[in-house]
Amino acid sequence: MKVIYTDSLVIGGGLAGLRVAIASRQRGFDTIVLSLIPAKRSHSAAAQGGMQASLGACIKGEGDDEDVHFADTVKGSDWGCDQDVARMFVNTSPKAIRQLSAWGVPWSRVRGGDREVVINGEKVTITEKQDAQGLITARDFGGTKKWRTCFTSDGTGHTMLYAMDNKAIQMGIPVHERKEAIALIHEGGLCYGAVVRDLITGELAAYVAKATTIATGGYGRLYAVTTNAIISEGIGNAIALETGIAALGNMEAVQFHPTAIVPVGILTTEGCRGDGGLLLDKDGYRFMPDYEPDKKELASRDVVSRRMTEHMRKGKGVSSRYGDHLWLDITLLGRKHIEKNLREVKEICEYFLGIDPVKEYIPVRPTQHYSMGGIRTNATGESPTLKGLFSAGEAACWDMHGFNRLGGNSVAETVVAGMIVGEFVSDYCAANSLNVSTATIEHFINQEKKKITDLLMRNQGENPFELKAEMQKIMMDKVGIFRNGQDLEKAVEELKVLNQRAREIALRNRISSSNPELVEAIRVPKMIKLAQCVAYGALLRTESRGAHAREDYPERNDRDWLKRTLTTWKDEGSDLPEVKYEDLDVMKMEMPPGSRGYGVDNTIHHPDTKKRISQIETIKEANPGADRYELQELLNPTMIPEKFKGRNERIGRGFK
Amino acid sequence: MNDQERILKFHIFRYNPQKKGDKPRMVTYEVTEAPGMTIFIALNEIREQQDPSIQFDFVCRAGICGSCAMVVNGSPTLACRTLTSKYESGEIKLLPLPGFELIGDLSVNTGKFMRAMSERVESWIHDQYADEVNFDKLEERMDPEVADQIYELERCVECGCCVSACATKRMRPDFLSAVGFMRLARFALDPRDKRTNEEFYEIMGDDDGVFGCMTLLGCEDYCPKDLPHQTQIAYLRRKMAFVR
Numbered sequence: 065m066k067v068i069y070t071d072s073l074v075i076g077g078g079l080a081g082l083r084v085a086i087a088s089r090q091r092g093f094d095t096i097v098l099s100l101i102p103a104k105r106s107h108s109a110a111a112q113g114g115m116q117a118s119l120g121a122c123i124k125g126e127g128d129d130e131d132v133h134f135a136d137t138v139k140g141s142d143w144g145c146d147q148d149v150a151r152m153f154v155n156t157s158p159k160a161i162r163q164l165s166a167w168g169v170p171w172s173r174v175r176g177g178d179r180e181v182v183i184n185g186e187k188v189t190i191t192e193k194q195d196a197q198g199l200i201t202a203r204d205f206g207g208t209k210k211w212r213t214c215f216t217s218d219g220t221g222h223t224m225l226y227a228m229d230n231k232a233i234q235m236g237i238p239v240h241e242r243k244e245a246i247a248l249i250h251e252g253g254l255c256y257g258a259v260v261r262d263l264i265t266g267e268l269a270a271y272v273a274k275a276t277t278i279a280t281g282g283y284g285r286l287y288a289v290t291t292n293a294i295i296s297e298g299i300g301n302a303i304a305l306e307t308g309i310a311a312l313g314n315m316e317a318v319q320f321h322p323t324a325i326v327p328v329g330i331l332t333t334e335g336c337r338g339d340g341g342l343l344l345d346k347d348g349y350r351f352m353p354d355y356e357p358d359k360k361e362l363a364s365r366d367v368v369s370r371r372m373t374e375h376m377r378k379g380k381g382v383s384s385r386y387g388d389h390l391w392l393d394i395t396l397l398g399r400k401h402i403e404k405n406l407r408e409v410k411e412i413c414e415y416f417l418g419i420d421p422v423k424e425y426i427p428v429r430p431t432q433h434y435s436m437g438g439i440r441t442n443a444t445g446e447s448p449t450l451k452g453l454f455s456a457g458e459a460a461c462w463d464m465h466g467f468n469r470l471g472g473n474s475v476a477e478t479v480v481a482g483m484i485v486g487e488f489v490s491d492y493c494a495a496n497s498l499n500v501s502t503a504t505i506e507h508f509i510n511q512e513k514k515k516i517t518d519l520l521m522r523n524q525g526e527n528p529f530e531l532k533a534e535m536q537k538i539m540m541d542k543v544g545i546f547r548n549g550q551d552l553e554k555a556v557e558e559l560k561v562l563n564q565r566a567r568e569i570a571l572r573n574r575i576s577s578s579n580p581e582l583v584e585a586i587r588v589p590k591m592i593k594l595a596q597c598v599a600y601g602a603l604l605r606t607e608s609r610g611a612h613a614r615e616d617y618p619e620r621n622d623r624d625w626l627k628r629t630l631t632t633w634k635d636e637g638s639d640l641p642e643v644k645y646e647d648l649d650v651m652k653m654e655m656p657p658g659s660r661g662y663g664v665d666n667t668i669h670h671p672d673t674k675k676r677i678s679q680i681e682t683i684k685e686a687n688p689g690a691d692r693y694e695l696q697e698l699l700n701p702t703m704i705p706e707k708f709k710g711r712n713e714r715i716g717r718g719f720k
Numbered sequence: 721m722n723d724q725e726r727i728l729k730f731h732i733f734r735y736n737p738q739k740k741g742d743k744p745r746m747v748t749y750e751v752t753e754a755p756g757m758t759i760f761i762a763l764n765e766i767r768e769q770q771d772p773s774i775q776f777d778f779v780c781r782a783g784i785c786g787s788c789a790m791v792v793n794g795s796p797t798l799a800c801r802t803l804t805s806k807y808e809s810g811e812i813k814l815l816p817l818p819g820f821e822l823i824g825d826l827s828v829n830t831g832k833f834m835r836a837m838s839e840r841v842e843s844w845i846h847d848q849y850a851d852e853v854n855f856d857k858l859e860e861r862m863d864p865e866v867a868d869q870i871y872e873l874e875r876c877v878e879c880g881c882c883v884s885a886c887a888t889k890r891m892r893p894d895f896l897s898a899v900g901f902m903r904l905a906r907f908a909l910d911p912r913d914k915r916t917n918e919e920f921y922e923i924m925g926d927d928d929g930v931f932g933c934m935t936l937l938g939c940e941d942y943c944p945k946d947l948p949h950q951t952q953i954a955y956l957r958r959k960m961a962f963v964r
Contacts, residue, residue: 102831104878105785162855168845168912170870173862198861216871222784223874233835234844241831264823265738293780327756330782408784415783415801529768573773577738578824581772710856
């Protein structure tokens with residue numbers, strides 16, 4: 065039995081995982097990162113557009129601060145997020161950007177003086193302040209009041225990931241590549257690490273640790289077409305689910321990005337619209353202002369995706385052999401801008417579509433993009449039910465995005481959660497000693513060994529690739545942008561059948577070492593369980609909130625549904641997860657539920673909402689002299705780690 | 721897009737070092753071409769429908785992560801963004817990237833090589849105060865032009881095409897290669913990195929470094945990101961020549 069010991073085990077080598085490892089090492093703990101691939105190839109690299117932080121240095125960001133960022137994030141989440149977490153996040157994000165700047169990210173900077181930009185389809189000249197020259201600049205993104213999205217041309221995720229991995233290398237943090245965690249080791253409600261399969265040799269080893277952090281990203285590949293990398297299969301979420309103890313939160317909250325190219329689903333960044341790009345229909349008509357006169361193309365992602373789908377349903381889509389699509393027009397931005405700030409987009413258009421976006425429209429349609437759901441953690445990043453298990457980034461339901469994430473808030477979350485959760489992971493390592501018997505470790509290894517042997521021995525059975533394709537089709541057709549009870553019921557029934565068939569997978573290539581079919585056979589049953597969590601959660605949630613849009617329940621229903629879905633899978637023989645709910649406490653909200661300002665407000669209000677609003681008024685009246693920090697402390701005291709508590713300085717404003 | 725269906729012939733290098741007695745060989749697979757088909761799509765189809773044992777690496781499948789470099793009809797390139805329609809004959813020969821440890825079939829261990837490269841060139845900002853920065857305060861300013869220039873050099877995705885296309889690397893196993901030079905050029909340009917020319921010289925001032933380059937420039941020819949290898953190698957050489 066091969067056993068490797070460490071203090072802080074991190075599963076996943078993207079931005080969140082690396083940052084947790086760095087935090088652990090900074091605090092003096094031994095740490096190991098496990099990754100399916102070289103860390104620099106993680107899906108974090110694909111975040112082209114940018115990272116939100118309220119630095120307020122560019123002229124269109126003037127007046128921005130934590131409060132504005134907080135309000136945008138909470139509104140964007142359709143009041144589904146945890147407001148304590150959102151507070152911790154907005155306060156730490158500016159620090160994260162500045163730290164990454166010191167670590168080498170070449171953030172694009174403010175150029176003082178006049179520059180031409182495109183706003184609402186018109187060329188406009190804006191004048192940047194001379195005294196902001198050389199500070200980190202920002203661009204416009206959907207659902208934000210200010211220009212807050214900091215960027216490096218259009219390679220933001222790439223430069224952040226390179227700086228982060230370089231920092232990890234500098235600190236001598238080992239990244240064990242081509243390793244897959246296939247089960248968690250746990251006993252008595254405590255997590256002790258993972259059973260890990262070497263993807264080259266096939267060898268199983270136990271990585272035993274005080275604290276285990278899952279940072280494996282989202283589960284986009286449950287869908288046939290997604291912008292996600294092919295490794296975003298949710299396996300980290302699944303191994304947490306399979307403990308029967310850790311819960312997954314809000315799995316039905318799945319975001320569709322408005323502009324992925326047709327048919328392959330590769331993303332074109334929100335920066336296209338942020339920088340002034342427009343959405344056009346088959347007649348070349350700009351339709352978004354008709355639906356959303358205020359924010360137009362830059363409404364929140366869930367809203368734009370739904371409006372596009374609505375418009376295509378009216379017969380206004382461009383038909384193609386791959387189904388209907390719409391056009392993204394960035395020609396008005398001009399060659400110079402596109403070649404500098406949207407170069408990845410240009411490359412993608414050239415290579416995959418054979419078109420030049422400087423002159424031609426880009427065929428796009430809404431495509432699965434982000435998983436708001438994930439391993440439910442409390443604000444420290446730890447599972448409330450399985451101690452010693454932490455999660456950060458897209459893999460987690462920490463829960464700063466609720467039912468819809470704002471563009472630019474995901475890479476921001478990876479780093480910020482890495483910083484904050486990394487501190488709590490370190491606290492946990494400091495406070496606990498490792499106390500697990502080798503018999504327990506052996507039990508978990510043997511369990512996995514047996515599963516693999518069974519797969520290799522079975523003579524006849526199901527083909528894992530086919531099962532996966534069937535699952536992906538069910539999710540596409542029945543658990544998509546618009547959902548309804550009838551389709552969801554069908555999806556749940558069909559997934560039950562798939563779940564049973566997945567117990568009978570047989571291989572054609574029956575070797576235990578490097579074997580892509582075996583990898584698939586291990587993953588697919590896990591993915592089907594996750595798909596069921598999404599579909600079943602979506603069926604039960606009879607309201608529309610953020611990205612979860614029920615045609616049969618179009619209103620947001622705070623009265624009955626201001627709560628987080630918690631899914632566990634206790635019985636291995638079952639075909640359905642157990643579902644419970646966790647109430648969001650309106651009386652503790654700094655920002656009680658209100659309207660997001662899109663379309664008609666048909667919210668069914670929570671009985672506490674009015675009470676809380678008047679309570680807040682009373683607090684404000686009783687403290688007339690309180691500044692925004694004091695007021696926030698009164699309304700929503702949060703437990704930000706000491707390191708990140710400081711106030712953030714802004715140009716022209718100091719620390720106010 | 722050509723709508724006419726044609727049968728593509730993929731000639732693929734097969735060898736699994738993990739399997740006892742396995743021998744390197746070329747195997748031919750036939751695939752019906754679909755509109756917009758890339759080598760990524762074709763290889764997955766072969767794996768799913770014909771041979772589930774075939775090994776290859778894709779992650780982003782959008783040309784940004786650098787996982788899938790392989791030799792396609794004699795040229796190292798990113799397979800995920802290579803359209804099959806590009807090959808008129810319909811014959812496509814795939815070989816693993818040379819210069820790297822073979823994992824199996826078309827999969828090579830670029831990760832191990834690149835981590836070693838990063839350690840060798842110390843691919844990070846050298847500033848003893850970087851960890852003591854008070855990040856509550858305004859960040860250090862940077863000339864916007866300089867920031868853009870650094871990004872230009874940082875667009876490398878560590879795919880390994882330059883290494884596999886390098887004749888010097890073939891002769892000198894420890895040759896740093898263009899990927900390493902590009903990284904050094906990136907840090908040499910960065911005002912945040914406090915390393916002196918003498919310190920850079922210690923890393924690259926020999927024949928396994930920038931003086932070993934024979935200037936055949938396969939790196940420049942095959943870089944999928946069109947990075948300015950020629951200019952940067954020349955720049956580093958001049959810079960180093962003045963040190964001693």
